[in-house]
Amino acid sequence: MTWLNNNVLTEPFTNNEFLRLSLVAGILVAITCAIAGTFVVLRGLAFIGDALAHGVLPGIATAMLLGVSGVIGAAVGSLVMMAGVSVVSRRFRLSGDTAIGLLFVGMLALGVMITSRSRTFVGDLSRILFGELLGVTTGDLVLQFVALVVVAIVAFIARRPFLLLCVDEGLAKTSGFSSRLFHNLMLMIVAITVIASFQTVGTLLVLGMLIAPAATGALFARRISTVMLIASLVGSISTYVGLLISYHFDLAAGASIVLTTVLVFAAAATYTEIKKAIADNGHEEHEHPHSHAGSHVR
């Protein structure tokens, strides 16, 4: 194999339809996750995002057991999850973290029980957790695209309340709209993202796609739309690179993609640290009387 050859980067895709489908699916997932993930990162929803990603498991398993589409099961599972968290945290006055943790492990255990006793291998646990990126169908692509459109529309319509929720919750509460409603709406778009994406990258790895690209974006930008743009680019490029890695080095596709997103974040974070260190060094030599409080990125 000649590494100098450009074909190394394109031939896998031109020769194999299944890789083209995987690439398109991955990019759609990346963009959807970029939108939802920006809110997850800015609003600190990573834990409940993770909980949703795993909490849908019994829903998916039950649906497959009943011969119903796994997507419907995932939708039901996420509703149960969110309702449960809401009830436990409000009614029993336990912290949000505790409520999320309880529902998370309960639903996950339930899901494992169901799949381990299922008489068919269609509800295979590892396939739900890790996805089947290399077996993407055009039906999956349509579903993913619809989810992207829905998430984008909701995020656009609710952009001002969402922005306020991320930046200053106190201000949000006094601004005349129900912060609880928009918080739940935010959770809903995360749920939709998870539900649409589990068939491609799997529930375990959706979380990676939600967080790492958006976290990278948040290192460089402060405007939500810019963060989303950077996240989309990082996610899409990671999909491409991850698939190439899977092809050339015989590694699992979904995991390669997610690991790439995390490595990109690590590289970006290192870059910003170095940049800051250089800038700080430069400032030490001239003594400035004023503080640098305003120069923090976040």
Place this chain on the structure above:
Amino acid sequence: MPKSGSVNLRKFLITALLLGVLVSCGSSGNSTNSIESTAQTAPDSVVADLPVIAVTYSVIGNIVSQLVGDNATVTVVISDGQDPHDFQPSAKDIETINNAALVVSNGLEFEEGLEEVLENIADSGGNIFMVGEHITVRKIENGDEHNHGEDEGHADEHGDDHGDKHTGGDPHLWLSPATMLEMLPALTSALSEAVGANLSAEATALTTKLQDLDGEVESIISSLGECNLVSGHDELGYFADRYGCNVIGAIIPSFTTTSEATAGELAELKLLVEQYKVPAIFTGLGTSPDTATQLAKELNIKAVTLSTHYLDGVTNYQEFILNLTNQIAEALS
């Protein structure tokens, strides 16, 4: 206590109850099955005084049944439809195994979830018969990944990184009647001792049936001319070796279903299928059906589902092998 709070609690409890009902409906059915012996229909509960033979999966379970007849109750631990490669036993399953007069398992690390239980029995001197110890095991040489035939540069790059998780050899030994014949004497004497009866008559009868079966399969396959096999995971090795077929490759090129397909291997598989003009790929337990369908579509060939790891409703081992052979022959002709 505010009214809305108790209404919410009620809704939550009802949802939980419904979910609980769904779960119990979905997972009804015992984890272990008593299967029919050829002589009589075994009752669901163990007949008093009859020794229990615990077999891990139904294919070998049927062989055992044909040998012991009504001298014992045969219980199959991994019920049909569950993947024996990653089946996780319940406490009840483990109890069944521990209390059996004899445990018959595949060996060669086939039942990954039962490894520890079976090892414990062997270590503590219990009665366990592992089929894999009494046959000629099919192995893969290091560096030559799964008999790819003339394979340009790829075999060298892959070496032995991930191809075989189990270096002990191919566990799918039940797919060749000749291999079954190889272990039959040892199995018969182990069973005879466990049930306290002389089973040589049954063994002779079964030997004849298996020899006839072997001949029948051979004539079906030899009438094909070329027999190039692509399977879900590397499961057809013993069958291929016995009847002169070539294992071209597999979607998951591993002896176990617990590995994942990678883009590189799938692309390589496509090239091989085109090179050897394979008319169909066989998929089944543990393989992603979508991946198989997509591959078949791209290559313009058929994707055929085979039931290779469990009896799937047929009455005995002979029928199981014949069905499999006919499906393969039909797909490849």
